[in-house]
Amino acid sequence: MFPRDFMWGAAMAANQCEGAYLEDGKGLSxxxxxPDAAGGRWDMLYHPEPxxxxxxxxxxxxxxxxxYHRYKEDIRMLADMGIRAFRTSVSWPRIFPQGDxxxxxxxxxGFYDRLFEECRRYGIEPVVTLCHFDTPYGLVRRYxxxxxxxxxxxxxxxxxxxxxxxxxxxxxxxxxxxxxxxTHIPFLGGGLLLDGExxxxxxxxxxxxHQLVASAAATGIAHxxxxxxxxxxxxxxxxxxxxxxxxxxxxxxxxxxxxxxxFTDVQSRGAYPGYAGRLFEEKGLSLxxxxxxxxxxxxxxxxxxxxxxxxxxxxxxxxxxxKNRVDGNAVDTLRNPYLDIxxxxxxxxxxxxxxxxxxxxxxxxKPLFVVENGLGCEDKPEADGTVCDGYRIDYMRxxxxxMRGAMRDGVPCLGYLPWGTIDLISAGGGExxxxxxxxxxxxxxDGTGTLERRKKKSYDxxxxxxxxxxxxxx
Numbered sequence: 046m047f048p049r050d051f052m053w054g055a056a057m058a059a060n061q062c063e064g065a066y067l068e069d070g071k072g073l074s075x076x077x078x079x080p081d082a083a084g085g086r087w088d089m090l091y092h093p094e095p096x097x098x099x100x101x102x103x104x105x106x107x108x109x110x111x112x113y114h115r116y117k118e119d120i121r122m123l124a125d126m127g128i129r130a131f132r133t134s135v136s137w138p139r140i141f142p143q144g145d146x147x148x149x150x151x152x153x154x155g156f157y158d159r160l161f162e163e164c165r166r167y168g169i170e171p172v173v174t175l176c177h178f179d180t181p182y183g184l185v186r187r188y189x190x191x192x193x194x195x196x197x198x199x200x201x202x203x204x205x206x207x208x209x210x211x212x213x214x215x216x217x218x219x220x221x222x223x224x225x226x227x228t229h230i231p232f233l234g235g236g237l238l239l240d241g242e243x244x245x246x247x248x249x250x251x252x253x254x255h256q257l258v259a260s261a262a263a264t265g266i267a268h269x270x271x272x273x274x275x276x277x278x279x280x281x282x283x284x285x286x287x288x289x290x291x292x293x294x295x296x297x298x299x300x301x302x303x304x305x306x307x308f309t310d311v312q313s314r315g316a317y318p319g320y321a322g323r324l325f326e327e328k329g330l331s332l333x334x335x336x337x338x339x340x341x342x343x344x345x346x347x348x349x350x351x352x353x354x355x356x357x358x359x360x361x362x363x364x365x366x367x368k369n370r371v372d373g374n375a376v377d378t379l380r381n382p383y384l385d386i387x388x389x390x391x392x393x394x395x396x397x398x399x400x401x402x403x404x405x406x407x408x409x410x411k412p413l414f415v416v417e418n419g420l421g422c423e424d425k426p427e428a429d430g431t432v433c434d435g436y437r438i439d440y441m442r443x444x445x446x447x448m449r450g451a452m453r454d455g456v457p458c459l460g461y462l463p464w465g466t467i468d469l470i471s472a473g474g475g476e477x478x479x480x481x482x483x484x485x486x487x488x489x490x491d492g493t494g495t496l497e498r499r500k501k502k503s504y505d506x507x508x509x510x511x512x513x514x515x516x517x518x519x
Contacts, residue, residue, distance in 0.1 A: 047449065048083050052170060052460025054130030055123050056236040056417055058177040058222065060450070061469040063136060069085070069152035070140025074179035075190075076106045076237050081490065090375075090473070091231045096238045101491040103492050105475040110467065110486045111496050116160055118498065120468055121401065122484055124167035126504060127511035131169050132416055132462045133160070134177035134222065137203055143183030144281040147205050161214040171215045172416065172462065174279065175204055175263065177222040178472060180236040187432035190236025191227075191252035197259045197306040204263040208270040216273055219416070220260040220353045223281035225308045227253045229375050233406075233472070239290075246328040254332050256310045261345040268348065270343075275348045277414060278312040280305065281376070282352035284401045288361025288369075288379055304479045306408065309350060313409040315343040315366050349459060350405055353417030354444075357397030359380070375473055389421055391477060395443035402451035412457045418444055424501065432485045432501040441503070441510075442518045451514065463507075483507050 060076035069072075078093070079426065080086050084101040112119055123131060138144065139153035164171050184196055207215075227234035228249055230264040242248050260278065267274040285301040287294040303320050310318040325332065359379035369380040372390045384392040402413055420440040424432050440462065452458050465481030468488070477488050483504040488494035509517050 047452070049514070051132035051458075051515070052414075052462070053511040053515070054128045054132065054170075054172070054303065054460055054462040055082065055126075055466035056132035056172075056462040056464050057112070057467065057469060058133075058159075058174065058472075059134045059139070060109070060177065060179045061465075061472060062109050062112040062133075063466070064107060064111045065296070066104075066107040066382060068113065069139075069156065070105045070142055070150040071136065071153060072107075072144070073182040074136060074138045075182055075185060075232065076179045077104060078182060079104065079106065079475060080490075081105055087209050087473070088251075088474045090233055092240065094238055094313055101292075105470040105477075105492070108492065110469050110488060112467075112469075113156065115496070115498075117163060119484075120160075120163045120167065120169070122498060122500075123466065126483065126508045128169060129497040130172050130217075130462060131164050132172040132174065133206060134179070135177055136176035137176055137200075138179065138181040138183070140206060141181065141199070141203055143187075144181030144196075145184065145187065147202075149203075150278070154206075154210055157211070161211060165214060168224075170217065172217040172219070172414075173211075173215050174219045174222050175207065176200070176220070178226075178233050182377075185236040185238065187515035191236065191255050192235075192237060192248055194255055197255050197262065200259045201262050205266050205270070208267050208274065212271045216271075217275050217277070218267055219277045219279040220263050220312075220347075221256055222279050223353060224253075224256060224260070224279060224312075225281050225305050226287040226375070227256065228304065237501060247330040250328070250330055251332060253308070254334070256337075257308065258338055258341060260312055260347075261315075261341045261436075264347060265341070265345040276458075277349040277351040277416075278309055278347045279351040279353070279416060280309050282354050282401050282405065283357050284397060284404050285358045285360045286381070288359050288363075291361075291363075292363040293363070294366070295333060297362050299372045301360040302404075309405075309409065311342055312347050313350060313411055315346045347411070349412045349414050350409055351414045351416045352401070352405065354398050354401055354415060355418065356392045357384075357394040357400065380450045387421065388423070391421070393420075393440065395440075395447045397447075398444050399447040399451040399454070402448065402456045403454055406451075406456040412459050414459040414462075415448060416460075417464040418461070419481040421465075421481050422486060423478045424468075426478045426485065426499075429500075431500060432499070434503050437501075437503045438506045441507070444508070445515065445518060 229239035345411035468486040
């Protein structure tokens with residue numbers, strides 16, 4: 046079964062829940078520039094430049110679910126559910142509004158003082174992501190985002206402030222959310238503006254190198270400030286399967302997995318893997334590394350592997366494979382005929398979680414931490430206000446069973462933090478109707494609603510799971 050200290054919990058992110066986008070001295074983040082789907086959000090994610098100076102009707106992050114003002118109510122509801130860990134992120138521009146200041150914004154720090162103390166009051170362990178898709182827009186405007194090496198120093202200054210301020214309050218940290226998303230959505234991952242860029246791959250992987258260097262430096266600072274700190278990487282995971290047993294399809298899956306594991310190979314092993322040379326050569330790029338980068342990466346590896354898991358993926362070659370391409374929420378994949386699929390294009394594969402966990406542990410021999418997993422659905426309240434989301438219970442149950450299977454395989458796992466435990470705006474589409482939570486929030490895609498919170502059927506189910514230590518999944 047699950048160990049007694051297993052961290053059953055919940056996961057959210059500042060830019061998707063806090064709101065208060067300019068309150069108490071906060072600056073703009075890249076997430077604050079993203080409109081809703083009707084305003085062109087998906088197009089902006091891939092081609093942001095035309096949107097930067099537009100004034101569009103609705104920006105979902107500006108209010109989000111107003112967690113900034115309602116965090117006490119929300120933490121109390123999560124505590125009543127029995128959670129032992131709460132993953133959130135610190136909004137970087139709430140602490141350094143433009144990103145490059147020398148002194149932090151005390152009002153922003155004060156909010157996180159109160160939030161983390163509230164968690165501790167209920168015996169909840171904070172798990173904090175240092176950068177969750179919210180690079181300060183000031184750094185994009187002045188430096189071109191993570192393409193500029195100077196941003197490494199700004200990030201490290203920010204991290205040191207947090208490590209020193211929250212020593213004793215926060216022990217579990219992650220440096221970058223889904224760091225491999227840099228190669229899929231570079232604006233979201235690193236604030237990159239690539240229109241007119243002569244070599245997109247060069248810019249993307251150079252920015253990724255800067256984040257890997259920053260991650261290593263921050264890990265070293267965290268351990269220096271407090272030897273009790275545990276620092277993890279965070280990968281958008283999900284193993285690639287071959288489309289068929291044809292050797293070329295198998296090799297295609299190997300190469301796709303390499304593209305994802307490149308990041309965690311560096312963060313966990315302390316060096317670029319051998320296959321990186323061929324990958325970079327094929328993409329026509331050459332990383333610029335400074336003296337000391339290799340030693341920094343080698344000497345400051347992460348303590349655990351944090352990852353999100355929503356689905357496995359499929360890779361293949363040939364005409365048949367190309368005809369079966371589907372949009373898997375920012376990550377292109379192929380249709381797996383053996384899996385059900387959600388209206389948002391995610392294929393449901395609980396066994397894939399066990400496979401992914403085995404793959405990650407076999408590769409790194411470090412503890413894993415499932416810090417995102419969940420089912421986005423259009424939950425519709427009944428006439429009496431109840432939300433009967435049995436489909437979410439089925440999804441979570443099936444994934445917990447497979448997580449338990451991986452642990453029985455010998456994979457150490459620190460905890461399970463389902464995503465969006467309180468309904469929040471989705472990172473991709475900026476929607477509210479794509480709901481993940483055990484707690485319903487009365488807010489709609491157009492921004493209307495009372496923001497009232499109410500428990501779904503899955504709330505009581507998850508409370509029972511936690512109370513039983515994972516033994517009762519019915």
